[in-house]
Amino acid sequence: MKDLQYVILKKENLDGFISRMSRLRKVSAPVAKGNGEYAFEEVDSSDRIELKYKPTIMPPKKYFMPQEETLLEFSTAKGLATKPVVEYEKMTLFGVHTCDLAGIQCLNAVFSVRPRDYNYLTRKRQIDIIGLECGDYCDEHASCSMVSAHMPSGGYDLFFTDLGDYFIVHMNTQAGEEMIEATKCFESAEETHFDDLQSFRKKKRDTFKSEVQIEPRFIPGLFDACFESSIWKELDAKCLACGNCTNVCPTCYCFDIIDEVGLDLKNGKRYRKWDSCQLEPFAKVAGGENFRKERAARQRHRYYRKFRYPVAKYSKFFCTGCGRCSRSCMAGIHLKDTLNALIKESDSKIWKKWL
Amino acid sequence: MEKVVIKDSNYRIRKGKILRTKQLTKLEKLFEIALDGGESLDQEPGQFVMVSIFGVGEAPISVCSSPTKRGSFELCVRDAGKVTGAMHRLEAGDEIGIRGPYGKGFPIRILEGNDLLMVAGGLGIAPLRSLIKYAFDNRRDFGKIHIMLGCKTSDDLLFEDELNQWFKRMDVHYECTVDRAASDWDGHVGQITTLLPGVHLETERTFAIVVGPPVMYKFVLRELIKKNIPENQIILSFERHMKCGMGKCGRCQIQNLYCCQDGPVFNYADIKNMSEAL
Ligand SMILES: Cc1cc2nc3c(=O)[nH]c(=O)nc-3n(C[C@H](O)[C@H](O)[C@H](O)COP(=O)(O)OP(=O)(O)OC[C@H]3O[C@@H](n4cnc5c(N)ncnc54)[C@H](O)[C@@H]3O)c2cc1C
Ligand code: SF4
Ligand code: SF4
Ligand code: FES
Numbered sequence: 366m367k368d369l370q371y372v373i374l375k376k377e378n379l380d381g382f383i384s385r386m387s388r389l390r391k392v393s394a395p396v397a398k399g400n401g402e403y404a405f406e407e408v409d410s411s412d413r414i415e416l417k418y419k420p421t422i423m424p425p426k427k428y429f430m431p432q433e434e435t436l437l438e439f440s441t442a443k444g445l446a447t448k449p450v451v452e453y454e455k456m457t458l459f460g461v462h463t464c465d466l467a468g469i470q471c472l473n474a475v476f477s478v479r480p481r482d483y484n485y486l487t488r489k490r491q492i493d494i495i496g497l498e499c500g501d502y503c504d505e506h507a508s509c510s511m512v513s514a515h516m517p518s519g520g521y522d523l524f525f526t527d528l529g530d531y532f533i534v535h536m537n538t539q540a541g542e543e544m545i546e547a548t549k550c551f552e553s554a555e556e557t558h559f560d561d562l563q564s565f566r567k568k569k570r571d572t573f574k575s576e577v578q579i580e581p582r583f584i585p586g587l588f589d590a591c592f593e594s595s596i597w598k599e600l601d602a603k604c605l606a607c608g609n610c611t612n613v614c615p616t617c618y619c620f621d622i623i624d625e626v627g628l629d630l631k632n633g634k635r636y637r638k639w640d641s642c643q644l645e646p647f648a649k650v651a652g653g654e655n656f657r658k659e660r661a662a663r664q665r666h667r668y669y670r671k672f673r674y675p676v677a678k679y680s681k682f683f684c685t686g687c688g689r690c691s692r693s694c695m696a697g698i699h700l701k702d703t704l705n706a707l708i709k710e711s712d713s714k715i716w717k718k719w720l
Numbered sequence: 721m722e723k724v725v726i727k728d729s730n731y732r733i734r735k736g737k738i739l740r741t742k743q744l745t746k747l748e749k750l751f752e753i754a755l756d757g758g759e760s761l762d763q764e765p766g767q768f769v770m771v772s773i774f775g776v777g778e779a780p781i782s783v784c785s786s787p788t789k790r791g792s793f794e795l796c797v798r799d800a801g802k803v804t805g806a807m808h809r810l811e812a813g814d815e816i817g818i819r820g821p822y823g824k825g826f827p828i829r830i831l832e833g834n835d836l837l838m839v840a841g842g843l844g845i846a847p848l849r850s851l852i853k854y855a856f857d858n859r860r861d862f863g864k865i866h867i868m869l870g871c872k873t874s875d876d877l878l879f880e881d882e883l884n885q886w887f888k889r890m891d892v893h894y895e896c897t898v899d900r901a902a903s904d905w906d907g908h909v910g911q912i913t914t915l916l917p918g919v920h921l922e923t924e925r926t927f928a929i930v931v932g933p934p935v936m937y938k939f940v941l942r943e944l945i946k947k948n949i950p951e952n953q954i955i956l957s958f959e960r961h962m963k964c965g966m967g968k969c970g971r972c973q974i975q976n977l978y979c980c981q982d983g984p985v986f987n988y989a990d991i992k993n994m995s996e997a998l
Contacts, residue, residue: 435723436731439774445815447774449729454721480966483728592995619970622963626775633775635731640963642970650961651800654934656974656996666973674976 371554374525374532378550380411383459385548391456393428395421405458414460416527419503420687424615425458425465429472429489430639436484436622437635453488457544460497464509464685466520468615469494473520474679475618493540496521500569506688508701510573512581514685528561576686577704584682587711588673592665596706601661603696608641610690610698611667616683617641642666668703730966733772733817734759739792740812744878747798748843749808750784754792755818761793765850766825766957766985770965771795771807772817779803780962780980783821784846786853796846796878822965823984826851826929826955834927835863837919837949839940841870841912841932845878847957847984848931859891866919869896870912870932874905893919912936916943923948931957937998941988954988958997 374382386392387409395403396413403418405425431452439447461469476485496517509515517524522541525532533554536542545551579587611617621640626633640647643663648656657663671684684700691699735756742750755761761769761783768782785794799808810816828851836855840848855862867886871877877896886894895915897908908915912932928944930937937956944954960972960979972979974996977986991997 436729437733439733439817441774445735445774445817447733447735447817448725449727449732450723451726451729452721452723475968478967480730482730482966482968483726484731487724487726618968620963620968621971622778622969624775624777630775635772635774635778637969640969640971642973647971648961648973650959651798651804652933652959656960662996669975670970670973674973677976 370536371558372534372536372545372551373554373558374534374551376530376532379414379532382548382550383411383414384409385550386457386459386544389547391454392459393425393456394459398422408459416460416497418460420462420464420507420689420692422689422693423613424468424687424689425461426468426472426615426618428454428456428458428492429469430476430485430618430620433636433638434484435634435636438632439635440632442629442631451484451487453491455491457493457495459495460525461494461521462497462499462503462687463517464507464514464687465615466494466496466517467512467514467685468687470520471616471675471679471681471683471685472618474681478679493544494521494523495541495544496524498524498526500527500565501572504688504692506691506699506701507686508576508684508688508704509686511575511577511579512682512684512686514687515569515573526562526565528558528565531558533558533562577701577708579704579708581682584672585676587707588669590711591707592669594707594710596703596710597661597665599706600664600698600703601659603698604643604660604664605696606643606645606660606663607695608643609693609695611641611643612639613689613693615685615687615689616671619647642670664698730964731819733819736816736818738810738812738814738816741810744796744880745876748878749797749799751795751797751807751810752785752792753795753816753818758791760790761787761818761821763787763793763821763850764825765828765854766847767821767823767850768847768965768984769795769818769820770822770962771797771803772819773803773806773810774817776806777803778817778819778963779807780822780965782847782850782957782984784849786850786857788854788857796843796849798843820965823980824982826957826985827987828854831927831929831955832861833863834925834953835865835922837866837868837921837926837928837944839868839870839912839916839928839930839932841936841940842872842876843878844931844933844936844957845869848929849879851929856892863925864893864922865891866893866921867895868912868915868919869894870899870915870936871896872899874898874902874907895919911939913939913943916940916947919947921947921949923950927953927955929955929957934959934998941998951992952987952989955985956988956991957985958983960984 395418476482524535620637675683736753740752963969967978967981
């Protein structure tokens with residue numbers, strides 16, 4: 366039986382696909398930056414695209430929620446006049462791993478709950494997404510399997526799985542179908558292609574095992590038991606409060622709002638900019654109190670914003686297991702180590718007895 | 721990069737005109753503001769707005785007037801930095817930007833029919849005044865009203881002329897204390913907690929509403945618990961750093977709660993076990 370949702374793209378036709386797409390609209394894809402680092406950048410052929418890459422330094426969040434974005438323009442020249450604006454760019458993202466697809470889905474949830482954020486939602490509608498499956502771990506920092514982000518589960522228009530000489534491609538949306546029709550590089554998928562996909566996935570299931578010894582359904586309980594844990598104190602001594610971990614995280618979205626006036630002092634803009642809960646003044650108020658003064662409290666907050674608070678609010682973890690926070694931490698704070706330490710410490714605690 | 725103007729933006733600003741200002745103390749100034757085109761702010765007592773001074777920024781400020789006051793609203797602002805400092809330089813006739821109202825205000829429907837023990841420390845009187853005024857304007861809907869006020873010195877007293885009227889009202893039990901008294905002060909001297917033991921309350925029908933700086937909560941709560949006021953009849957209002965007011969920017973988070981959406985008014989029973997709350 367033929368599954369009409371699938372097509373194939375021969376490897377030799379990848380370049381044709383990318384270059385035709387790039388004539389229609391901007392295409393961004395992972396390219397090598399040296400030192401084993403990668404980044405999403407604009408491409409116009411497949412030449413620079415890396416099909417096997419470790420998570421890019423910055424996640425594709427940078428396109429959905431740019432580091433800085435104008436929210437409002439104002440003028441005080443002739444009385445007060447204000448104009449709310451959205452900045453966006455039509456584009457296609459090629460080669461997004463399942464962890465980063467999960468990250469985009471987290472951001473979608475945040476900015477879709479009321480009050481909806483029209484700046485984000487307008488921009489998101491202009492970005493088509495082509496996923497790319499991993500067959501093996503990128504490195505030791507990944508923990509995607511623990512949170513089930515190693516398998517595709519929506520969030521893309523097209524999804525590519527590299528099966529050697531060709532890609533099998535899942536068409537998930539009308540926009541995906543239109544890309545296939547517009548570029549005319551694809552062929553229909555046959556029985557043998559599905560067999561190849563089956564054996565690829567089987568091998569993948571054997572490779573990817575939960576990286577941390579806990580079942581996902583027990584993670585919220587683990588965190589409920591660990592608020593006063595001494596592990597946070599240990600992180601306090603290590604953390605440099607630099608904010609790298611939140612900047613590179615695909616699900617961190619805290620922001621500051623800042624005004625800027627032009628040289629004429631009459632016209633200006635209000636923009637938002639990524640912020641970090643790891644920075645000291647983040648929770649400080651005018652009276653002088655700082656509600657997360659200790660680095661321990663700020664690190665704890667970061668972990669709870671990944672593994673506890675969003676579970677109640679959005680029914681999902683806000684960690685995709687991409688490993689970026691661990692890779693970028695100059696102090697060597699590693700997410701898997703922290704989780705393992707919490708599990709070890711709570712071994713004796715009540716919740717384990719119910720397993 | 722394309723840029724378009726959008727109608728639906730959450731960051732849309734409503735224009736407000738300052739009708740009147742009044743310097744209350746050295747640091748605090750009162751603003752009466754009307755929205756452009758006679759629009760109503762339509763706030764609940766205890767809610768706040770984001771005030772814009774363009775080119776400087778935004779700051780969350782509690783509305784200190786009651787929604788029963790129509791056509792305009794009031795803000796009592798302490799000069800604490802950039803935005804609030806810039807506000808202090810504004811006078812009647814100047815324009816400012818308003819976003820909101822935001823947050824969960826005081827639970828009026830639950831408070832109705834009960835006695836109110838309202839306790840304010842320092843600038844806490846500003847948010848609480850919206851409830852006090854609302855209760856006065858709907859006096860029949862409430863039982864006994866006690867107002868306990870504390871501040872550093874008599875020079876820091878906000879809304880002094882109004883306080884003097886409260887003193888005279890038969891339907892309100894009002895007391896005020898200062899930490900340090902000047903020679904002409906003939907009222908109470910001491911921390912706000914010294915006022916509480918002497919108040920006679922029917923605890924089962926009394927709601928305590930407490931607004932003040934973080935340090936005050938610990939001591940006042942201890943007194944209220946001593947007086948056997950049930951935990952779920954204690955209402956608090958918190959200040960946190962806020963940027964968006966809409967549960968997005970993350971600044972105001974108290975563990976899993978967003979002070980800007982789930983608060984700023986909280987029921988003590990809901991937050992008593994949260995170490996980041998108190
Ligand atoms: C719900 C709520 C209601 C409030 N109601 C009133 C009120 O009725 N009257 C009043 O005078 N003040 C009120 N405040 C406090 C007021 O928002 C701050 O004083 C003001 O934001 C300081 O901004 P600034 O630009 O003047 O100071 P800045 O120059 O930016 O900073 C001075 C200090 O204020 C802190 N701060 C800066 N921005 C904020 C912010 N957005 N929220 C909290 N702290 C901040 C900074 O960390 C710093 O410690 C309220 C705050 C909240 C959260
Ligand atoms: S990257 Fe590491 S050192 Fe920097 S704030 Fe995060 S945990 Fe702390
Ligand atoms: S917390 Fe770390 S591993 Fe998890 S999504 Fe963020 S950067 Fe990736
Ligand atoms: S002020 Fe932005 S989340 Fe509450």
